[in-house]
Structure formats: structure tokens, C-alpha cells
Amino acid sequence: MTEPLLTIDDLAVSYRARRERRTALEGLSLELGRGEVLALVGESGSGKSTTAQSIVGLLPEGGRIDRGSIALRLAGGPIDLARLEGRALEDIRGRRVALVPQDPGTSLNPVQTIGASVAAPLRIHRWGRPEAIRRRVVELLDRVGLDDPERRARQHPHELSGGMRQRALIAAAIALEPELIIADEPTSALDVTVQRRILDLLDDLRGELGSSVLLITHDLAVAAERADAIAVLRGGRLEEAGPTRAVLEQPASRYTATLLADAPALADESPRAPRPPAEPFVVVERLAHEYGRGADAHRAVDDVGFGIERGTTHALVGESGSGKTTIGRAVAGFHAPSAGGIRIGDRDVVAARRDRSLRRVVQLVSQNPFASLDPRRTVAQSIGEPLQNLGAPDGRRLDRRELASRVSAAIAHVALPPDAGDRLPRELSGGQRQRVAIARALIIEPAVVVLDEAVSALDVTVQAQILALLERLQGELGLTYLFITHDLAVVRRIADTVTVLRQGRAVETGTAEQVLLRPRHGYTRALLDAVPSPDWLRTSSAAGIDPTPLEVA
Amino acid sequence: MPYALRRTAQAGLVVIATFVVAFLLLQALPGDAIVARYASPELGLTDAQLDELRTVYGTDRPVWEQLWASATGFLTGDLGTSLQSGAAVETLLAAALPSTLTLAALGFLAAVALAVAIAAVATFGRAEWLRRAFRSLPPLFVSIPVFWLGIVLLQVLSFQLGLIPVINASPAQALVLPVLTIAVPIAAPLAQVLIRAIDDTVAEPFIAVARARGAGTRWLLGREVARNAALPTLTIAGVLFGELVAGAVVTETVFARTGVGRLTQEAVANRDIPVLQAVVVISAIGFVLINLAVDLAAPAIDPRLRRAVHA
Structure with missing residues (x-):
């Protein structure tokens, strides 16, 4: 057997945090063969990016390699990247080891x-x-x-x-x-159809140049589809490593099994069954929206219509620029569409959008729980804010005691720890912050919640928890969701009905079962195909798919 | 290019507005220049004679008429007559301007050089204590009053160390201290903005990407950071031009240099309204021109602005 190109042995990395040092990697050992793809998989904080940064010698300020070695075996003999500094390191970077970064923006x-x-x-x-x-x-x-x-x-x-x-x-x-290409979440910021093409390109180039690729990803499906071997990291330690198929089919660690179960793209589950049709509660008719005017006008939304029945979830799916957020914000009453109508029950949202009482009917939860919470307000203050602004759900003003009791009920409702109310957003994890945002939206007891990519920024296990929370709350409170997402795998888990958007137009609308299993439109099929999943997994789950012939729209 | 045209038109409007506002404010000052200049008892002028003088200088006419006369005068290059010396204001300015322009230009260049040096050491300096020390320089410099700095520099460099002669100094030697005095308070905010801009740029992912390509410090600073950090710095540099004007008043007084600053100081003391009006308008024109140049240069530095400009 030839020697591997890269051998990481007992690598430990720590960061300076106030007075003590916080460990980011604790005794990591890995091997990457020549011409191979090794996927480094893990959630945020698992140490996967730290590993990449250690290899290229680009640890952020305060970071330090405490022990271990990173051997890169080049023609001229092995080099220990963990010991390399200054000019010698600069000479390796870009020439022998190259980086494909996360965010092309x-x-x-x-x-x-x-x-x-x-x-x-x-x-x-x-x-x-x-x-x-x-x-x-x-x-x-x-x-x-x-x-x-x-x-x-x-x-x-x-x-x-x-x-x-x-x-x-x-x-x-x-x-x-370069002999080694480190691809650090190379497609996380890209649309699925683009992701597929970029990953194909990386594959081709690897074949052509004979380089090895260290693929860092939070997306198990991407790893499953593209890597020869997978290493699962958790809390700075190696949870397990091995050939891709072996790890995914027979995970040795329970953690890997959980990750697999929570990864929506790999989950072997069917969409929600369609319900008997009923009168729609939310109605969007011939919606159009233009940005800019005159020759510069850009039609972000063009003649889109759909209905949502009370207590169900409608997913708006599309890639960036498809107009899904514009529609979501119009439904939440944040801006007036250029044309078309939106009704919730018997309320005209477009006419009533400046009416504060509309806020009791429809609430918005946005993607980034870091940006949507005031960093200086405690969790309890943020959650209680809608009550202070609008009064109780029946319109009464609330005294301090009642406000506090409603806030702590809301905190309990979204399964946050009881003492979370006194904390500041920065003291919470991403998932906890999103729970706060959901609690704040729900405390006013709205009928409709617009969830704009509300789980996109979260790790898979957290994402699964938040989706389960949303489902539970929907059951308990009879909520109607407009769920905006780019991720078809999430749609499969949560949606009753789906509208697929492309460049402002609805290409397909229907029940989740019909759209996901029997797509009529070529674009929907392209989106479904682009969801990464390894061939061997696809064939095993394809057994559950209804073999009805496709109707071409 | 419609953007350039629009900005130029805006600049013109600012100058006109400045002219009018300055004129009205100077008119609103209590008392009038005739009284200040001629009403002292030694001259023994009667009220009738004072009125006659007012007619000569035109100060008895309605404000709008005076404004119109003054404005048409400015357009034809006639800036009025100094109440104090009786000389034409344009002659006074022509005599004072070159010296002040030299001082301002050199002071500004020195300030830029000082700011760049401070910022470079503060962000890319080799040792942490060095970076820290240089980071604390701008706040220190901002809090130094110009007149105090001028006097201290004069005391130390000229009187104690004897490096620069006070009497019979060559024109170049005579410039050193005033230039330093005027440069320091401008360099401070400039350095502060530059340090901040460099910090922001260095935190951008593309810097890490450049490092991963093997870039060393010099490549990073010269090729990746400089242009990105230049834009906010350039903008603030345009605004700091106002400081130059104010700095010139104090500096020229402290170092007993002739110039517009000195002229201004004397005109204020003597309530010489035509001179003040001219100085305000000239300063405004300079300020507007520099900021216009900054605005027009910005798209050349940052290509993203070119798109915004065309849209």
C-alpha cells in the first residue's frame, strides 16, 4: 500500500478565551490517500474548520497547535505542516496545498x-x-x-x-x-443545482490533476455522494472514520447514527399524506412584485397564486432570486405587492398592512437568529415585546406579573430552559436563539406564521429538533405555516402543499406527495435530482416511490 | 456621465448656498462695520458723515440689493473692498493665498504620510506591544490643541535644540514647524479611520484566501488591503479639509506667517465683513472641490460603485 499523502497524528489545537485556553481539537488522527476524497463531517463547533485551518497554518488569532503533527508527503520528502512557519509555510500554501473557501461572495x-x-x-x-x-x-x-x-x-x-x-x-x-485541495464547505452558500455542478467540477479536476481533496462539510448527503472516506468529528474529537459506505450503512457510533437520522436528504421518509381538500385560509392571488422602476424594473414575483388551508404547512421552494422571500414578506404584510391580492381568513392583508392589529394575525420568523434578536435585550424582554406593543391576544393591556407569566409560559412552550429568560442572545446557541424567535412570534397567538428559511442556518440535529417543535406547535395551536426554503429535503419533512418558484414564477403547485414524488415540471425534477444523495442510497429508497408515469406539464 | 454631472451641479449649489448664508449671517452681526471702524471719538466724525460713508460702502441699501451687488461682484472677480485697509479684497487674498496653499498642501501630505505610517505599524507591526502603542497614538494626537502644539514645537525644536532658526530662516525651514503643527491634528482622525478600515478588511474572508495562496505581509498590505481601506479614508480626508482651514488660522497666528488664516483672524477682530465673506466663500469652494474630487474618484477605486452609479 502506498503511503497516504496526508497524515494527521494526535493533533491538539486550542484557542485563547479570556484567561484560559479552550480546546478545539483534542488528539485528532486522520489519513488522506493520494487522489482520494476524505470528507470531514461534523456540526458547528466540531473542529472541522479548525482542522482545515491547522493544515494551511491559518488558525485565527489566539489559536495554537499544542501537539501532534500534520505530515504532508511530497516528492522531496515529508513535511510537518504543524511545525512550519514564515517563508517555508508561505511556499507550501497555494503551491502544494490550496484552499477552496466557503463563501464565494x-x-x-x-x-x-x-x-x-x-x-x-x-x-x-x-x-x-x-x-x-x-x-x-x-x-x-x-x-x-x-x-x-x-x-x-x-x-x-x-x-x-x-x-x-x-x-x-x-x-x-x-x-x-497542488497535491492537496482543501474544500471548506465549498457549496454551502450555493443553490442546489449550482452545488451539483461545482461538486462535479471538483471531481473532474481531482481526476485530472490526481490531487487529494479534503472536503469539509456539514452536509452528510454531500459527503455520502462525493467522498471515498468519511471522518465524523464531534467536539474536537474523531467520532469515527472509515470508507463512506461502511460509515453510513453501519455507523459504529451512536452520534453518527443520529446525524444520519437527522439529515433530511438521507432520511428515508415519505412526504405528508394529502388531506381532504377544504376552504383555503390564506389565499394569495395573482401576486406580482417589481423592484425599481422604468427601464431598471426587475420583476421579482410574477403572477403567483396559491391557497393554504388552516392548520397546514405550505412550502415555497426555490433557489436564490426566485422571489420566495418577497412573497413571504408580502404575506406577512411588510410590503405592498405591485399587483394581486392576499387574504387571511376574511382580512385583506394588502389593505390592512399598516394596521397594527394585522400583527396579531400573521407573524414572521426570519432566517438568521443572530441578527433578528436585539443583542442588548434579554430573552424575556425580546419574547415579551409583542405583548408590550400590542397587549394581550384579546387586546387588554397586561400588568407586569401577567406579562412575566406569559413570557415564562412561552419559554416553556418552545422547550427552552426556564432560566433562559434572563440571558442575552449571545449566551445562547443558534438553535436556542431560533427557539426564542419562534416564541416571540407565537406569544401573540397569531393564526399564520411565515417562516423564512427559519432552519437553514442550523446544524442538522438542531434543525430536526426545531422542525419537530414547529410540528408540535402546529398540532397544539392549529397554526398555519408558510414555510420558505431552498431545501427540498426539509419540504419533504414538514409540508402539506408546495409551490415551486423559479425566477418569480410558480412552475408547479400541488400536494407535497404529488410535487416531490410525481413532479410535473422539468425544473422541479432538476431540483429534486440536485439534492445530493449517493446512488446506492437512492436505489434503496426508490422502492418506496410510487411508480406512476410522469405527466408532462 | 450623468453621475459626474449631477455631483458637479450639487457642488455648485452648495457654493451658492454658502455664499448666501454667509452673507446673511455676517449681516446679522450686531452693529455695523462703519461704526466699528469710524465711530471712535478720536476721528470725530458726525452722524451725517457716517451716513455718507455708509452710502459710499453701500451698507445703507436693503440687504437683498447688497447681496445681489456682492454676488455679481464675485462673479466678475470683484470681491469688494476691505473696510479695514481700504484695499481690494482680491488683492489681499492673492497676496495671502499662495503661502496658505503651500502650508495646507504640505500639511495635508504630511498628515497622510503620518497616518499611513501609524496605521501600517498599528495593524501589521511585528510585536504586539508595538501595535498597541501605535493604536493609542491617534486618540492622543486628537486631544492635542493646535496652538499648544505649535508653541511646544517652537520652544523645543527652535529655542532649546536650535534645530530650526527662528530668525532669518529659509522659506523651507520656516515651513517645517507650521506644517507639522497643522499635520498632527489631521493625521490623527485619518489614522484612526485607516486603522479601522484595515482591521475591517483584514477580517474579510478574501484575506484568509490570499494567505492560503501563500501571500506574505507585503503582498497582503500592498495588493489586497490598501485599495479596500483607501475608500473610507479618502472620504474622511475630504471632510478633514475643513480642519485645514481652521488649522491655518491658528497656525499662521502662532508662527506669525502671512496667509489666509492670518487675514481671517484680523478680519474677525476688525469685523471686516467683505474680507470675511470672501474667505468663507473661497474656503467653501475649496471644500466643495475636494469633496467633489473624492466622490468622483471613489468609483475608480471601488468597481462596485461604478454599477451603483450607472443604475
Whole structure:
């Protein structure tokens, strides 16, 4: 057996936190074979990014490798990256070890052209003369599948889409044909259909260059589909490692089994069964919305309509730019649509949107629980705010005692610890913060809740918990949800009915069962196909799919 | 380019508004310049004679008429007559302006150089204590009063160390201390903004990406950070031009230099309204021009603004 390219042995990393040092990695050992893909899987705080940063010597300030080694076996003999510093380290970075970063939106210098960014590793490592570098940049941009590479090289990052930016970053990473490519959540910020193409590109390039790839991801489905081997991290320790199929089919640790069960894309479950049709409670008719005016006008939403029955969940699914958030905000009464109507029960939302009493009927929970809570208010203050503004659900003003008792009831309702009320948002985890946001939306006892990507920023196990909480509350309170998401796997878990959006238009509307199992529209099928899942898993779960022939719309 | 046109028109409006507001405010000052200049008992002028003087200087006419006369005068290059010296204001300004422009330009350049040096050491300095020390310089510099700094520099460098002669100094030597005095209070906020901008830029993911490509400190600072940090700094630099004008008044008085600052100080003391009006308008024009240049330069630095400009 040939020696692996990368061997991490007993690696321990800690960060300085106030007075003591906090351990981020505790005795991690890993191997990555030549030409192989090793997926490093784990939730936030598991140490997967710390591992990547340790390899390229880019630990954030206060971070330190306490012990262990990171052996990279190059032609000239092995190098211990854990001991490398200064010039010697800079010489390895970009040339032998390259990084494909997480967020293509912020990983390119906004004031540099794409060409300059891709040329940077070539120029830093003095690859050749300026004209040669220029030719090489165009060649690289062409190789990663950017059309008109000459022009792309002259453009700036803001002129490119997220997928195109990630292609440019990959071009820069492979410029010097590195032995090791570290891909740190390379597709987390991208739409599913784009994610698929970027992962395909990485696969192709790995085959061509014979590089090894360390794929860091929170998405087990991506790991399952793309990696030869998987290492599961938890709290800075290796939970288990092994060939992908072995780990996923017979997980040795209970934690891996939980992760697998919670990963919506891998879950083997059917969508909610359709209910007998009833009068819709929320009605959206011929909704249209334009941003800008005149020649610059952009039609974000175009003639979209759907109905939601009381006590059910309707999912709005689409990629970025599909108009799903615009619709959600219009339903919540935050802005008036350019055309069309929205009714909740017998209330006209468009006409009543400035009416504060509308807030008793419909509430919004947004994606980012870090940004949607006031950092200076305690949890109890945030949750109680709607009651202070609007009074009790029946309109009465509440005295202090009653307010406090309602707030603590709400805290209990969303299964937060009883003492959470006195804490500040920063003292809570992401999942806990989202529970606070949900409690704040529900304390006013609305009939409808618009959930805008409300679980997208959360780890899978937390995501599963929040989805279960939302289902429970729906059952208990008879809530109607408008659930906005890009993630079809989440739709399968929670939705009764679905509208698939593309560039502002509804391409398909129907029950979850029909849309997910018997999609009529080609775009819905493309979205479903793009959900990562390994072939061997797909065939095993396909047995449960109704083999009704497809109707082409 | 409609953006450039729009900004230029706005700049023109600001100058006009400044002219009118300055004129009205100076008119609203209690008492009038004729009384201040000629009503002292030694001159022994009668009220009738004072009225005659008012007619000569035109101060007896309605305010709007005076404003109109003054405005048309400005457009034709006639800035009025100094009440104090009787000389044409444009002649006084022409004599004072070159010296002040030299002082301001050199002071500003020195301030930029000082700010860049402070910011570079404060953010990329080798040792942590060094970075900390340089980080605390701007707050210190901001809190130093200009006149005090001028006097201390004069005392230490000229009188005690004898590095720069006070008497018979060459024009270049005579500039050193005033330039330093005017530069320090401008360099401080500039450095502060620059440090902040560099900190923000360094925290951006693309810097980590550049490091992962093997970039060293010099590449990072020169190629990745500089241009990103330049924009907020440039904007604040335009605003700080106002400081230069105020700094010139004090500096020229402390160092007994001729110049617009000195002229202003004397005009204020003597309530020489035509001179004040001219100084205010000239300063406003300078301020507006510099900020116009900053605004027009911004899209050249940050390509994202080019799109916003066209939209």
C-alpha cells in the first residue's frame, strides 16, 4: 500500500478565551490517500474548520497547535505542516496545498478583477512572466467552465453569480496543480443545482490533476455522494472514520447514527399524506412584485397564486432570486405587492398592512437568529415585546406579573430552559436563539406564521429538533405555516402543499406527495435530482416511490 | 456621465448656498462695520458723515440689493473692498493665498504620510506591544490643541535644540514647524479611520484566501488591503479639509506667517465683513472641490460603485 499523502497524528489545537485556553481539537488522527476524497463531517463547533485551518497554518488569532503533527508527503520528502512557519509555510500554501473557501461572495477581493485574483497564486509563487501568467489565467478560467474567459478575467466579482465566483476561486486553487485541495464547505452558500455542478467540477479536476481533496462539510448527503472516506468529528474529537459506505450503512457510533437520522436528504421518509381538500385560509392571488422602476424594473414575483388551508404547512421552494422571500414578506404584510391580492381568513392583508392589529394575525420568523434578536435585550424582554406593543391576544393591556407569566409560559412552550429568560442572545446557541424567535412570534397567538428559511442556518440535529417543535406547535395551536426554503429535503419533512418558484414564477403547485414524488415540471425534477444523495442510497429508497408515469406539464 | 454631472451641479449649489448664508449671517452681526471702524471719538466724525460713508460702502441699501451687488461682484472677480485697509479684497487674498496653499498642501501630505505610517505599524507591526502603542497614538494626537502644539514645537525644536532658526530662516525651514503643527491634528482622525478600515478588511474572508495562496505581509498590505481601506479614508480626508482651514488660522497666528488664516483672524477682530465673506466663500469652494474630487474618484477605486452609479 502506498503511503497516504496526508497524515494527521494526535493533533491538539486550542484557542485563547479570556484567561484560559479552550480546546478545539483534542488528539485528532486522520489519513488522506493520494487522489482520494476524505470528507470531514461534523456540526458547528466540531473542529472541522479548525482542522482545515491547522493544515494551511491559518488558525485565527489566539489559536495554537499544542501537539501532534500534520505530515504532508511530497516528492522531496515529508513535511510537518504543524511545525512550519514564515517563508517555508508561505511556499507550501497555494503551491502544494490550496484552499477552496466557503463563501464565494466574500472570498474574492471586491476591488480586484477576477483575472487578478486567479493570477495571485501564480504571481506570488513567481510562476512565470506576466504574459505567460495572463494566458494561464484565461486557460484556467476556461477549464473551470466560465464562458468567455477573456472577458471574465476583466470583470469584477460583483458582476458574477455565486456559482461563477466559486468557479473562479477553484481556478485560483488549481492554478499551481497542488497535491492537496482543501474544500471548506465549498457549496454551502450555493443553490442546489449550482452545488451539483461545482461538486462535479471538483471531481473532474481531482481526476485530472490526481490531487487529494479534503472536503469539509456539514452536509452528510454531500459527503455520502462525493467522498471515498468519511471522518465524523464531534467536539474536537474523531467520532469515527472509515470508507463512506461502511460509515453510513453501519455507523459504529451512536452520534453518527443520529446525524444520519437527522439529515433530511438521507432520511428515508415519505412526504405528508394529502388531506381532504377544504376552504383555503390564506389565499394569495395573482401576486406580482417589481423592484425599481422604468427601464431598471426587475420583476421579482410574477403572477403567483396559491391557497393554504388552516392548520397546514405550505412550502415555497426555490433557489436564490426566485422571489420566495418577497412573497413571504408580502404575506406577512411588510410590503405592498405591485399587483394581486392576499387574504387571511376574511382580512385583506394588502389593505390592512399598516394596521397594527394585522400583527396579531400573521407573524414572521426570519432566517438568521443572530441578527433578528436585539443583542442588548434579554430573552424575556425580546419574547415579551409583542405583548408590550400590542397587549394581550384579546387586546387588554397586561400588568407586569401577567406579562412575566406569559413570557415564562412561552419559554416553556418552545422547550427552552426556564432560566433562559434572563440571558442575552449571545449566551445562547443558534438553535436556542431560533427557539426564542419562534416564541416571540407565537406569544401573540397569531393564526399564520411565515417562516423564512427559519432552519437553514442550523446544524442538522438542531434543525430536526426545531422542525419537530414547529410540528408540535402546529398540532397544539392549529397554526398555519408558510414555510420558505431552498431545501427540498426539509419540504419533504414538514409540508402539506408546495409551490415551486423559479425566477418569480410558480412552475408547479400541488400536494407535497404529488410535487416531490410525481413532479410535473422539468425544473422541479432538476431540483429534486440536485439534492445530493449517493446512488446506492437512492436505489434503496426508490422502492418506496410510487411508480406512476410522469405527466408532462 | 450623468453621475459626474449631477455631483458637479450639487457642488455648485452648495457654493451658492454658502455664499448666501454667509452673507446673511455676517449681516446679522450686531452693529455695523462703519461704526466699528469710524465711530471712535478720536476721528470725530458726525452722524451725517457716517451716513455718507455708509452710502459710499453701500451698507445703507436693503440687504437683498447688497447681496445681489456682492454676488455679481464675485462673479466678475470683484470681491469688494476691505473696510479695514481700504484695499481690494482680491488683492489681499492673492497676496495671502499662495503661502496658505503651500502650508495646507504640505500639511495635508504630511498628515497622510503620518497616518499611513501609524496605521501600517498599528495593524501589521511585528510585536504586539508595538501595535498597541501605535493604536493609542491617534486618540492622543486628537486631544492635542493646535496652538499648544505649535508653541511646544517652537520652544523645543527652535529655542532649546536650535534645530530650526527662528530668525532669518529659509522659506523651507520656516515651513517645517507650521506644517507639522497643522499635520498632527489631521493625521490623527485619518489614522484612526485607516486603522479601522484595515482591521475591517483584514477580517474579510478574501484575506484568509490570499494567505492560503501563500501571500506574505507585503503582498497582503500592498495588493489586497490598501485599495479596500483607501475608500473610507479618502472620504474622511475630504471632510478633514475643513480642519485645514481652521488649522491655518491658528497656525499662521502662532508662527506669525502671512496667509489666509492670518487675514481671517484680523478680519474677525476688525469685523471686516467683505474680507470675511470672501474667505468663507473661497474656503467653501475649496471644500466643495475636494469633496467633489473624492466622490468622483471613489468609483475608480471601488468597481462596485461604478454599477451603483450607472443604475
